[in-house]
Amino acid sequence: MSMSAFITGAYDTAVGELPGSSCMALHAEAAMGAVADAGLKLSDIDGVLCAYSFTEPHLMLASVFCEYLGIHPATCLAIQAGGASACIMVMQAAALVASGQCQHVLVVTGDNRLTGLSRDGAVAALSEVGHPQFERPFGISVPASYALVAKHYMHQYGVTSEQLAAIAVEHRRHAGRHPKAHKRDPITVDQVLNSKMIADPLHMLDCCLISDGGAALVVSSRAAARDTKGKAIEILGAGQGHTHEHIVAAPSLVDFGCKTSSAMAFVRAGVTPGDIDVAQIYDSFTITLAVELESIGFFERGQAGIAAAAGELGLGGKLPCNTHGGLMSYAHSGAAGGMFHAVEAVHQLRGNADARQVQNAKLAFVHGDGGILSAHCSLVLGA
Amino acid sequence: MTTVPYPLPRPNAQTQPYWEGAAAGELRYQRCAVCGHVQLIPRSLCEHCHGRRLDWQASERTGTVLTFTTVYRAPLPVFKDMVPYVIAIVDMDEGFRVMANAKAQGREGLEIGARVRIGFQEVHGMALPAVDAVLGAAA
Numbered sequence: 001m002s003m004s005a006f007i008t009g010a011y012d013t014a015v016g017e018l019p020g021s022s023c024m025a026l027h028a029e030a031a032m033g034a035v036a037d038a039g040l041k042l043s044d045i046d047g048v049l050c051a052y053s054f055t056e057p058h059l060m061l062a063s064v065f066c067e068y069l070g071i072h073p074a075t076c077l078a079i080q081a082g083g084a085s086a087c088i089m090v091m092q093a094a095a096l097v098a099s100g101q102c103q104h105v106l107v108v109t110g111d112n113r114l115t116g117l118s119r120d121g122a123v124a125a126l127s128e129v130g131h132p133q134f135e136r137p138f139g140i141s142v143p144a145s146y147a148l149v150a151k152h153y154m155h156q157y158g159v160t161s162e163q164l165a166a167i168a169v170e171h172r173r174h175a176g177r178h179p180k181a182h183k184r185d186p187i188t189v190d191q192v193l194n195s196k197m198i199a200d201p202l203h204m205l206d207c208c209l210i211s212d213g214g215a216a217l218v219v220s221s222r223a224a225a226r227d228t229k230g231k232a233i234e235i236l237g238a239g240q241g242h243t244h245e246h247i248v249a250a251p252s253l254v255d256f257g258c259k260t261s262s263a264m265a266f267v268r269a270g271v272t273p274g275d276i277d278v279a280q281i282y283d284s285f286t287i288t289l290a291v292e293l294e295s296i297g298f299f300e301r302g303q304a305g306i307a308a309a310a311g312e313l314g315l316g317g318k319l320p321c322n323t324h325g326g327l328m329s330y331a332h333s334g335a336a337g338g339m340f341h342a343v344e345a346v347h348q349l350r351g352n353a354d355a356r357q358v359q360n361a362k363l364a365f366v367h368g369d370g371g372i373l374s375a376h377c378s379l380v381l382g383a
Numbered sequence: 384m385t386t387v388p389y390p391l392p393r394p395n396a397q398t399q400p401y402w403e404g405a406a407a408g409e410l411r412y413q414r415c416a417v418c419g420h421v422q423l424i425p426r427s428l429c430e431h432c433h434g435r436r437l438d439w440q441a442s443e444r445t446g447t448v449l450t451f452t453t454v455y456r457a458p459l460p461v462f463k464d465m466v467p468y469v470i471a472i473v474d475m476d477e478g479f480r481v482m483a484n485a486k487a488q489g490r491e492g493l494e495i496g497a498r499v500r501i502g503f504q505e506v507h508g509m510a511l512p513a514v515d516a517v518l519g520a521a522a
Contacts (some may be wrong), residue, residue, distance in 0.1 A: 120460070123388065127458035133392035133402075134424050137511055138470050138484050141458035148472060152450035155495045200453040248472055248482045249423050253450060 003268065005094030005235045007102070007381065008228035008347040009038025009218030012339070016182035017114050018212040022057040024068045026110030026214030026336070029070060034216035039229025040104060045218070047075035047096050047105035051085040054125050055116030070234035075102055082129070082370025083282050084240075085109070086215075086338030087377035090366075091238040095218035103224040110214025111334040120211050121289030129371055131246040143207055143285070145247045145372040147199035150287035154201065154251040157294075161201050163305025164286040167194035168205050168328055170313045171283065175325025177315075177355040179347040182211045182331045189309075197229065201271070206286040208327035208337070215339035217346070231350045236271070236363075237380035239264025247372040255295060257376035259365065262296040265365075269380035273297045276380075278348045279319055280341035282369040283326040290369060293321070296378075315358065323348060323356040338368040349383040389507050397427045400439045404423055405510040410442040410501055412479035422480035428445045444501045445518065446475035451485070451493055473499055481512050489514035496521025 011033025013026055035042055041122060048071070050062035058064050062078040065302070074097060086109060093105035104166045113122055130140040153159060169189055172260060175181035187205060195204040218228075225232040241257025241264075244250045273296060281296075283289040286305075293304040298319050299312075307313065313321040324330040324344040328338045345364040347353040353361075366379040386448045394402040411507035413422040417434035428435050451471035469485035471493065481501055485493055493514065495498070502515030 040457065124459050131424070132390065133394070133398055135482050136390040137392050137506065137509075138482055139454055139462040139465060139468055140459060140482070141454065141456070141468060144452055144454045144458070144470055147452035147454075148450045148470065151452055153413070153493060196455070198454075198456040200455070234404075246424075248480055 003094045003235045003238060004098040004222050005230040006206045006220050006222065006225040007217050007346055008230065008232045009034040009040065009226050010222040010343045011037050012215035012343045013110065013213055015180055015211050015213030015333065018112060019115055021039060021051040021112040021115060021212045023111050023116065024065065026112060026212065027065050027108050028069055030110050030214035030216035031106055031108045034108070034218050034252065036104065037230060038218040038220070040072055040218065042069070042092040044104050045071065045106045046073050047093065047102035048073045049089045049093055049107045050078045051089065051109045052078065052080045053111050054122065054334060055112050081375045083284060083338050084368040084370035084375040084377045085335040087366060087368035087379050088240065090217065090219060090235065090342060090379055091240070091377055094235045094238060097219055097221035097224070103221055105219045106216060107219060108195040109335040109337060109339045112212040113158050113333050114210050114212045115381035116212070131248060134248055135246055136227040141199065142372070143202055144199040146285045146287055147202045148247055149253050149291065150201050150285070150375060151288060153291060156254055157302030158362065159290065159302055159305055161193060162189055163309060164206060164290060166305055166309035167289055167313070168192045168209060171322055171326045171328040172313060174323050174356065175329035178324050178330060179327055181325045182209050183329045200287055202287065208284045208332040209329070211333045212332035213331045213333035213336050213340070215336045215343050217339070217342060223229045231383070233346050233349050235379060236382045237265040237267070237269030239268065239378050241376040243374065245371050245374045250372070256291065258292045258369065258378065259295045259377040261378040262367065265378035266382045271363060275363055275364050276319065276365045278323060278345070278358040279321045279365040280345045281365070281367040282338060282341065283319060283322055283328050284369070288369060288373065291373060292369065296347055296367070315356065323353060323358065341368070342366050345381050349381060387459050387461065390459070391507055391509050398425050401425050404441070405503055405512065408503060408510070410444050410512060412442055412475070412477055413437045414440050423480045438485045440477065442475055442477055446473040446481065446499060448493065448495055448497045448499055449474045450495060469493065473501060473514070483512040483514055485514035488516055490493065492517040492520060494521055
């Protein structure tokens with residue numbers, strides 16, 4: 001089956017600490033980059049999807065962005081699904097072009113979360129995802145919520161902190177091959193285990209970064225894709241899964257929406273997890289990736305960390321995963337964090353990932369997770 | 384610099400009985416009068432059958448630890464004096480759920496699967512549920 005939609009342009013800005021950057025300037029740079037990459041003019045864009053911002057929060061971020069860029073597309077809206085936003089935006093853009101409502105949809109994200117907020121400010125803003133009456137009064141934070149999942153999951157499947165640490169180590173190794181990555185210095189399992197405890201069992205180096213950065217894609221219809229200049233990447237399958245928002249109300253602490261979202265994406269694409277050449281999967285914490293890899297079916301329960309330690313997530317491993325370094329080492333800039341995964345998948349499928357290139361990569365899996373493993377969206381992309 | 388206040392619960396019409404119960408030392412939960420389903424956390428309609436007749440029940444306040452964590456990095460300055468503090472999710476025997484901090488004696492022997500009793504502690508003038516004591520180790 002086909003989604004009748006193609007990624008025709010991709011771009012991400014510099015990432016990390018970018019003094020002088022702003023949410024809208026990052027959006028604009030990413031958007032211009034993606035449109036140029038597609039060989040299109042801004043006037044060819046007839047749909048715009050944005051996500052959300054912490055530094056310039058607004059009720060109508062997509063309208064703010066279009067005003068900023070001076071464009072007046074026929075379709076314009078913002079999507080908010082936390083870390084699942086990027087993949088959901090791509091899925092929605094695919095629906096817009098497949099249905100004929102749009103020809104070329106620009107999906108654009110960015111935030112200067114590092115220089116535009118204090119670290120305390122970012123942590124405080126994120127803690128607002130907690131339930132105002134039944135979670136936040138107890139000092140919940142996003143890391144603490146994931147720690148609650150981690151503790152339970154590790155207990156259930158005998159996962160160790162050393163195994164989770166191996167996931168962080170591999171991400172840093174990947175980032176070392178990407179000249180733009182926010183953190184490139186190699187780390188060891190001992191360094192992860194000896195980094196500051198944030199919420200037991202998650203250490204500082206089990207957690208994603210806080211970065212400035214922006215990223216954008218252009219999604220085009222089959223017919224319109226012929227007018228673009230680069231190699232178009234087909235969106236072969238997509239799916240979503242939603243089980244809860246607040247961790248206190250999660251129906252399970254081992255099974256999450258990634259199971260449904262990935263199953264649907266694989267069926268639509270007509271492929272299985274074993275067919276995937278390269279994966280870019282949301283890695284807000286080491287436990288996030290472990291749960292997703294095992295729930296989606298890439299590894300057996302309790303095996304993802306062991307596989308990471310054996311190099312299976314590395315270049316040349318069974319499943320090269322987050323070849324740019326992911327949220328843990330490449331960058332995490334809000335909704336752009338998930339978009340970096342999608343942009344990296346495009347690089348891999350176009351064969352221009354340089355030192356990070358997975359040989360002969362034809363099929364990529366991209367996955368985003370928002371909230372506390374609450375909202376999931378999976379994409380299967382093909383060269 | 385503005386000081387962010389302690390994020391105390393602000394009861395609404397649907398949760399007022401829960402917090403009134405807490406103030407009186409009673410842990411309450413919602414049970415659907417139509418289908419008997421017990422809600423994980425209170426709301427305006429039954430999450431199972433969507434019936435609107437919900438009865439408030441008093442809990443025996445015992446349950447089993449689903450998971451817990453010790454927090455070292457406070458999300459807000461108002462929590463900085465509390466670190467390290469414990470947050471637990473407890474599956475109550477009646478079928479609802481409680482997230483709560485653990486009192487000092489409630490931390491002793493706290494583990495996944497442990498049997499615990501929920502009590503209350505006063506936080507900035509409000510009674511919040513808290514793990515009072517561990518009654519027994521995981522089965």
